[in-house]
Amino acid sequence: MISRQYWRLDARPEGHDYDAALSLVEEPVEAPADGHVLVEAQYLSMDPGVRVWMTAREDGYSPPIPLGTPMQGQFIGRVVQSAHPDFAEGDLVRGFGHWATHSTVDPALAGLAKLDEDVADVRDHFGVLGLNGWTALCGLTHVLELKEGETVLVSAAAGATGSVVCQIARNMGCTVIGIAGSDEKCAWLTEDLGINSAINYKTQDVAAELEKIEGGIDVYFENVGGDLLDAALPNMALYGRIGICGLITGYTSESGNPGPAHFDQILMKRLTVKGIFLPDFMAEGRDYYPPLREMYDQGNLVGEFDETQGIENVLNAFTRLMTGKNTGKVIVALGQD
């Protein structure tokens, strides 16, 4: 019989003390029931949004993960047993399952998708070609209706989602300004990804830097919230658009995020503020893949990884993500081919 290891949520974490709240558990795996598929994971995706599901907050976009149950997240892996007609042993797939070596899933509920293997790096099916890429493209084009030549500001710009936003906006002929948490990340954004400028929010006065933008910011792709949203609001262009994709500054809070001090600028500048939530657009995901793949194949969309090895090190990887140690997509490699 196959056995699996998975991370179980035992308690609501305090801050970033994940060791005290989760434990690695081993259990036998049954053969999948009718309509289900057993997948052996090759890679796990680390995503900040799951930090909100670790809290007891009932007002998030997903309910809290019940204590005593497996942590949820995305995997890329191979089907090892299938009781579903659309999936066969050996298929390379991506879906939502557990922080685990193996996940048994209902394909419809897990969003299980067979993956192209003719990509330069299958790990890109998480980042630039996966849900981060879809979020960036859908957010910029569908939600924010970005136009060529506009001025775009991106927070957490060197992360998985932000770095794709930067590249798509650059490809569309926009002026792109990134905000990130180190000089190394800022150099990667301007020198490697070729965006126009980058601001290190830990060492620079972000509001003062944004004041220098002639004509103001047309589109702000927000991944962080807090002080950065407050720095951006007074520096938006008249009729500017803000897409709230993430508010990572508040994800450890059990009581939610305070609103911005410069809320009045929404009126003064006649701004449009919209939430960007990929699951609302999952059905359109297949439409987002071809344009992303075209940019990728042409070398106009590149992924970067922060990779940790081994199921036992998942909490280290998640802590790296939540404390800004990463450039690009945070993943855990489990060692299977």
Ligand SMILES: NC(=O)c1ccc[n+]([C@@H]2O[C@H](COP(=O)([O-])OP(=O)(O)OC[C@H]3O[C@@H](n4cnc5c(N)ncnc54)[C@H](OP(=O)(O)O)[C@@H]3O)[C@@H](O)[C@H]2O)c1
């Ligand atoms: N709405 C959706 O459908 C959707 C889908 C995917 C992602 N998201 C959101 O998009 C954002 C980025 O997600 P991602 O997966 O691409 O992660 P990521 O950007 O690769 O990693 C998170 C980054 O946030 C930055 N950060 C800024 N302030 C922080 C703070 N106070 N605490 C911790 N980190 C902080 C860190 O970089 P620096 O501090 O160095 O800049 C860190 O690298 C998150 O808010 C996530 O929830 C939303």
